[in-house]
Amino acid sequence: MNLLEEISKEINLPESSIYVMKDQLEDQLPLHQHPKSQILLVEGGLAFLETTNKQFYIPARHYVWIPPDVAHHVKFNTSGITITNIYFQDEKDLEHTFYGQIGIYPVTNLIWEMIRMAEQWQGKIHLGDWRYEFLTTFKHTLPQISTHPLPIVLPTTANPRLIPLLKYLAAHLTEMLDMPAVAEKFGLSVRTLTRLFQLHLGTSFLQYIKLLRIVAAMEMLLNGDKNISEVAYAVGYSNIAAFSNSFQQSVNSRPSEFVRLRNKQKTAASFHV
Structure with missing residues (x-):
């Protein structure tokens, strides 16, 4: 089993779980996709999110929302960068404008504190755990807070x-x-x-x-x-x-x-x- 298969299995199963990962593994993966939606926070530098036809720039104090099944690849401009990922369960919510498209948004103080708390919980979080409820509420809060995406998209x-x-x-x-x-x-x-x-x-x-x-x-x-x-x-x-x-x-x-x-x-x- 290669690295992508190993990580994908860990993140995606079971489908109802939420997965938290603070690591730089994303840049080691080729263009790939997940059946789960994903929030990715950048610290310490500028990250590049590439899709099949666009390149998004994620500066400090910003996060990117990635809908499920969107092929992407992450690159960093420095070795000192830190990436926090949260992979969310599928709630059939792609009809909402926020959840259905890639977007880069400023990190408010509230989002910052919630991610700071969440990143302590490395690995799978299952339904029934209070942390699961916390992260689900966090996900549901994002469209109310993040209303102005950053328009830095460079086509490739x-x-x-x-x-x-x-x-x-x-x-x-x-x-x-x-x-x-x-x-x-x-x-x-x-x-x-x-x-x-x-x-x-x-x-x-x-x-x-x-x-x-x-x-x-x-x-x-x-x-x-x-x-x-x-x-x-x-x-x-x-x-x-x-x-x-x-x-x-x-x-x-x-x-x-x-x-x-x-x-x-x-x-x-x-x-x-």
């Missing part, structure tokens, strides 16, 4: 013409990245490049660049090696106000608030330990 593609171009964009964020110039560099017309982005990525060239810059900024801010001004210039913004406004539109918080939440989470995690 296996298209051979776009893969090298997207790598080039990620490596040259400090530059202007003018669409005609990029198209010419890769032997494409502007019209063809526009069509490729819409067809395979479902977004425009400019919107993709904007998201790419914000994601890179999030990583830098979480690493803490640069201040906000340095980060802005490093991802291609010459104007700090423009960077702050763009960041706020994408992440629902200013860069300074994002850094504050990162520091708050680190302090809380250290205190918890």
Whole structure:
């Protein structure tokens, strides 16, 4: 039995159980899915949740809700990251908007305290246990608390013409990245490049660049090696106000608030330990 089969059996049986796991095993698994829904909390860095056609970014002090049977793979940007997973029983609740789609949400103080309590209970929790009732109530509370998902979703593609171009964009964020110039560099017309982005990525060239810059900024801010001004210039913004406004539109918080939440989470995690 391989690692995926072993973990899946442990998590998914019996179907009525809830499973709590605080570990980094998820990044060792290939693209996979569970018949149970899942909440995944990130601490200490930025995590990447990949599905078959999208890449979601989970920053500090945020969690992701994963519906059952959604294929996914988790990657980390640092070895110091901690992941807490809770796998919930199927209650046939996918008709609710919250439960039926992947979403990334800020961790409120209430959610933080409830997850802090739950992560002490490693392993299976069965019906009839008071902890089961606690976690079920926690699950039912989430749609009432988490009403504004984080809109940081970067589409991915296996298209051979776009893969090298997207790598080039990620490596040259400090530059202007003018669409005609990029198209010419890769032997494409502007019209063809526009069509490729819409067809395979479902977004425009400019919107993709904007998201790419914000994601890179999030990583830098979480690493803490640069201040906000340095980060802005490093991802291609010459104007700090423009960077702050763009960041706020994408992440629902200013860069300074994002850094504050990162520091708050680190302090809380250290205190918890």
